[in-house]
Amino acid sequence: MKAGYYAVIFTSKRTPADESGYSEMAQHMNDLAARQPGFIGVEHARESIGITVSYWESLQSISDWKTQTEHLLAQQKGRASWYEAYHIRICKVEREYEFHKTGTGTPGLR
Template sequence: MFIIVFESTTPASKAAVGGQYYTQMQALLRSQPGFISETPFASPIHPDQAVLIAKWETEAGVHVWRTQHEHLRIQYKARRSVFAGYRLRVGPELASLLGGTGR
């Protein structure tokens, strides 16, 4: 399993537009081969900060998602007009790296 962790900072003034992009991205994401699930988290202390964890069956599925045309279009718009900051991390499930089963 591969995990994508997306951390973002979205100013309150851009939250509505960010929500629209997120809705568009969700529809695309759920239709991607190899996609398992996503879980968004919002910070109760810093409401402009959020983390989203997406799970994928394989690294190849992540690569297809990363190069999907509509995903790239929405990503470009959001980076330019919504996020004050973001960070993306991609990798295999931590438990598998430590020799566990991840269950």
Template sequence: MAEDRSGQIAVMFISERTGDDAEGYAAAADAMDRLAAQQPGYRGVDNVSADGLGITLSYWADDASAVAWRTHPEHSATREAGRGRWYKWYRLHVADIARSYSWTRE
């Protein structure tokens, strides 16, 4: 069942990949998922990708936690690698979640 995200910070990362070094990208994405989950204030992640387009939503307890993740040295280094190798472009949006709803088919 989905978690109530009310009051959390959502970091929305929307990207298009180059298609270069797919194995390197997958390894880096895996490493970043594991590293993010160890950070103070981390509350979870949702992601989807198809045809080189990706959307990743990471959830944080507060803005300070999201900023700390943005400036984490390993995350910063991987972001730079992504700019040089894996991404055609990306957009990032940060938002406060005012309300959160979910529904699940039984």
């Protein structure tokens, strides 16, 4: 992908309670985001904190995703039940590069 796109970095700390429905909602949000105009991809990691980085073509496509009806409902549920805290950063990707061992590929990386 050519530089000049945007990354939304969502870091979160989960509550210890109410796991019910979280995985299903997360998968639904991934599927829904993938159908949004301007969506490029997503990467996830979870240890003591969660990190999700989604990639978008423009600030407008990020804004449209932020106000998507089902996404708004998921945000409300997250604040009410699943997240103790979260932090969102929106960054413009100015440059990128990568490394792959010969013949191994990198499943899970864009």
